Amino acid sequence: MSPKYVYFFGNGSAEGRADMKHLLGGKGANLAEMTNLGIPVPPGFTITTEVCDAYYKNNQQYPKGLSEEIEQNLSRLEKLMGAKLGDPDNPLLVSVRSGAAASMPGMMDTVLNLGLTPDAVNRLMKKTGNERFVWDAYRRFITMFGDVVMGVERHSFEEILDKYKKKAQVKSDTELTTDQLKKIVEEFKAVYKKKTRENFPNDPKVQLKKAIDAVFASWNNPRAVKYRQLYEIKGLLGTAVNVQAMVFGNMGNHSATGVCFTRNPSTGENKFYGEFLINAQGEDVVAGIRTPEPIANLEKEMPEVYKQLVKYKNILENHFKDVQDIEFTIQENRLFMLQTRTGKRTTQAAVKIAVDMVKEGLIDKKTAISRINPNELDQLLHPTFDPKAKKEIIAAGLPASPGAATGKVVFSAEDAEKWTLEKKEKVILVRKETSPEDIGGMHVAKGILTTRGGMTSHAAVVARGMGKCCVAGCGSLHVDYKTQTFKVDGKIIKRGDYISIDGSTGEVMLGMVPTVEPGLSGDFATLMEWADDVRKLKIRTNADTPTDAKKARELGAEGIGLCRTEHMFFGENRIDSVRQMILSAPDVKNLKIKITALEKELAKATNNKTDAIKKELMQVKKELKEPLNLYTSALKKLLPMQRRDFEQIFTTMDGLPVTIRFLDPPLHEFLPQEEYNQKEMARQMKISLKEVQEKVSALHELNPMLGHRGCRLGITYPEIYDMQVQAIIEAACNVKKKGIAVYPEIMLPIISTEQEFNLLKDNVHRIAKNVMEKKGMQIEYMVGTMIELPRAALIADKIAKHAEFFSFGTNDLTQMTFGFSRDDVGSFVPDYIEKGILEKDPFQILDQEGTGQLVEIGIKKGRSTRPELKVGICGEHGGNPQTILFCHKVGMNYVSCSPFRVPIARLAAAQASLQQPVSQATV
Ligand code: ADP
């Protein structure tokens, strides 16, 4: 038996169903479903997507038996309608409509009023007594057939229509008379002939065949192919073709066509929403030919029809249990439904609708949770540009940190601070890239725009941490610091000019674009509570300041998963002390080594040598005095500052765990690179500028990311980590005294060997014990590590002997696994994606195939020696829903992400639980 290629619908029953979208396309499947529901749908039939597939696979030939099947279904339709395609006495008109399983608006097309010929026109005029309608239908048919089937530009027809409207001095095509329409049809046919070198076909069977061909051919037109690429629509067989008896909304003032939503798709309000046009056809409503009327007016104009429409839209929403986007036509007071599909909606509406529908008993909580795309929640958490505002977009970069910012352009952190603090201006900081030295300026700026760097560049990471709007890697901008301008597309923007940037889209706009403030609505909170009930993963936050911590807690964070101590070092006047510490540390270390060596030598020396050694020893000890003094005084200054930071953070996170990472970045990031900063350091340290510069260059590294950083600093300069332990434990004691529940988790970064961890951990315990004894208190704390080097993942069983928790630092782990510098990926990763080598930027979405393996190995090995090992993730990936699903599957305990992504993570974690119940996950 050959497969069935055509599915009939009509007269209250259909061969298809809503769940056959893959085969019948969305439109066809739902036309069938509506028919089965007893809703008035003009009858017709659907040619399946398999035919489209076969057509392309078989050299644009239709499968055998198809034309017979179409014939049979056409006869069935003709019988039902009591009219025949091409019958001069009783002509049937049909529409030929495209429709794939996924909606692709505007990509493929539809022909209405097919079957019209001069004979049919005459007959229909007599039958309906409505000449004007018939000619209106005819001119529409020629336009659509010319455009969709023969590729004659719509424009060529519209020109003629406009000419007539002008001549008749009317605005709307409904005001054209029958005679004018007749002449227009003649001219349309002439244009058709001129452009196609053929007469307009007068055989309806030929019209139908060509229209079906055209719809199938449209599946692979460049526009449609591009669209599917863009929206990542994959795995479809093709488009279906729907042939359907026409109903007419253009028969006069008791006819109309319209589009409606069962609820407001913009606010989510449960109120019927839509528009219609009297005496119109097809997409006149959408095309904006005349201004349509709001659906409420239909109640006054056609109360009976309105009542029916409300009844059917309710049936449809109840049946599909979701908002429906419906197309309908009224032919002389009779209502017909022509399409229904799931309505697209804003995030705000989506949340409200989901919550409302649960309350109405239409869906359950799980369905509500799975209906919202977690990433979209972003839009509810940041101010956004007013969608109604006019925008002049001049460039687009990476949407690095969401938000909408407007301000005056400045090109340095210094200006940013000056302008905001002194002049009270709002500024956008525009840089080629940012560095830690720019933190102050970034902090006060409304938004940050860079021309280089990717989604995990310094600017992007810091901005996200701050919840600040950032567009990164906007390569089409040419920044010139010298002239304090940037150039784009021939335009020159000067310092002080207004621009606006959209961190959710990456758009850069000229001037001030007005924004609207977000509100954490009650529905949003309700949805979050439901998500919390089903998720297994805990959600923590990456927060370095009490402000961030507070924000995150408000958004539902259950602890801090990453508190980066170095970011605290940039605050207020601390940077100077940090610089002093770093610049003096190497001298202290080297001189101490020398002293130890000399002392050893002295112990072994013979009499005649002791004096010389003693003398040298004294000399070295004297030399040590100055740097040691600088070093210890810097540490002493930093200690109370760090302690205060921790006290505040512990207080904010009362009752919740706080993971604190010790100093991590390469030291040079803190060094004074600009001469004015170097001069300042020379003054403070009472040394010469040259000496400062020598110290800076001595600390220079060729590959700082692989250099002296992370725990390696703690190994060479133990006093720095010691100071940090002291600050943490003292702070913990101080707040505990006030009744605050405090759970510090001390995290050692960049561990690659068991010995490293062991040595540093012993040091932590030694200092902590010391502090606790002095304070006469006991603090519950843990010492664990970041797993961010492949080696650490591979020997995780050994590290877990000593480490009480693991946190996967997937930024570095990705960098080290791929060997991609995360600060330079902007220059090649886009090409990798374009060429299909990589599907996604691995710094945004965890590469599960490679890096993910290391994560799995790390967890398995770690838990093999310490089954209760607590495991989390604190890289940028922690806020990415796809990665969160992975974290859930591999049995992590928590994910940690920037404060503004906490709600996203809560929802994504809930969806992960729904998708894979924990019993099945590899815990
Ligand atoms: P799209 O996929 O672009 O929405 P459709 O196939 O839905 O295209 O057709 C566009 C419009 O044409 C419909 O909204 C409807 O108003 C009109 N239309 C389609 N088929 C018919 C028909 N059989 N009778 C009357 N109008 C129709």
Ligand code: MG
């Ligand atoms: Mg269309």
Ligand code: MG
């Ligand atoms: Mg439609």
